[in-house]
Amino acid sequence: MIADALAIDIKGLSKRFGGRLVVDDMALQVKRGEIFGFLGPNGSGKTTTIRMMCGLLTPDAGEGHCLGFDIRREREEIKRRVGYMTQRFSFWDDLTVRENLDFVARVYGLSGRRARVDAALGQLGLMARAGQLAxxxxxxWKQRLALAACMLHEPELLLLDEPTAGVDPAARRDFWEELHRLAARGVSVLVSTHYMDEAERCHKLAYIADGRLLARGTAAEIVAAQKLATWQIGGAGLVELAQRLRGQPGVDQTVAFGDTMHVSGRGGGLLEATLRRELVGTDYQCRLIETGLEDVFIYMMSRAGVGA
Incomplete structure (x- = not known):
């Protein structure tokens, strides 16, 4: 792959805090203009990896480039070209929306501040709230303000660390529509998320646990690689049925999904035989379904020992 076509190209990245290995031999490539989803449980090393990518942390081992610049030697060049949105809203509550954006523009030393702020307000639909206290x-709306601030200096790459946590579904949908508009203009986006519907809107995904990369590719590629068969079961007494199924031949996991249960396993024939034996003569409704991304991530978490 041509280096110029990559927004992020890292390999062998590792980082320790004290005696704990937080990121272990991480390797990723993100194309320019791509929305890349970064998934994993809390404490898996996502934020640390993001901070190493943009020059805020120095890796203990490994190497890489961000927008063509070395992540060790050219960190200031990277910072000028990257917009980084942290997990928590980090602006000034007692300043208006416009004042917050103007202050950020001053920090960056941007020329034509008013025009840039006006453009950001218009692009993110914030003009009507420009005089409102943050x-x-x-x-x-705080999320939109944070994204507007990230875009003031016209970055080539956005690093978004769980940007939609605690945001209502309608606002999340609007936010993702904006990300796709930015990607269509050539802006690269790396976004960490816990939401499976958001993961499915990414062009590519990487899933990490305990600082290690477990899977990467498109959503379809990650699902296919695990080779799971999944059956959906409906009816009364699903908790008791789940307990009975666990450990049976072919059953790798049972997961509640609303008023149904998903039963998955890599041994498709064994799993089907077990279900037919256990459900014969009962009122349960059972059907084979397509394995979803959430089924796969729960499976990978259990295999990695996360939450065990």
């Missing part, structure tokens, strides 16, 4: 905004 502290009075809802979670969705």
């Amino acid at each position: 502290g009075a905004l809802s979670g969705g």
Whole structure:
């Protein structure tokens, strides 16, 4: 792959805090103009990896480039070209939306500040709220303000660390529509998320646990690689049925999904035989379904010992 076509190209990245290995031999490539989803449980090393990518942390081992610049030697060049949105809203509650953006523009030393701020307000639909105090905004509007601030200096790459946590579904949908508009203009996006519907809107995904990369590729490629068969079961007494099925031949996991249960396993024939034996003569409704991304991530988490 041609290096110029990559926004992020890292390999062998590792980082310790104290005696704990937080990121272990991480390797990733993100194309320019691509929305790349970064998934994993809390404490899996996502934030640490993101901070190493953009020059905020120095890796203990490994190497890489961000937007063509070395992540060790050219960190200031990277910072000028990257927009980084942290997990928590980090602006000034007692300043208006416009004042917050103007302050960020001053920090970056941007020329034509008013025009840039006006453009950001218009692009993110914030013009009508420009005079509102940031502290009075809802979670969705704070999120828009944070993204507007990230875009003021016209970055080539956005690093978004769980940007939609705690935001309502409508605001999340609007946010993702904006990300796809930015990607269509050539902006690269790396976004960490816990939401499976968001993961499915990414062009590519990487899943990590305990600092290690477990899977990467498109959503379809990651699902196919695990070779799971999944059956959906409906009816009364699913908790008791799940307990009975665990450990049976072919059954690798049972997961509640609303008023149904998903039963998955890599031994498709064994799994089907077990279900037919256990459900014969009962009122349960059972059907083979396509394995979903959430089924796969729960499976990978259990295999990695996360939450065990």
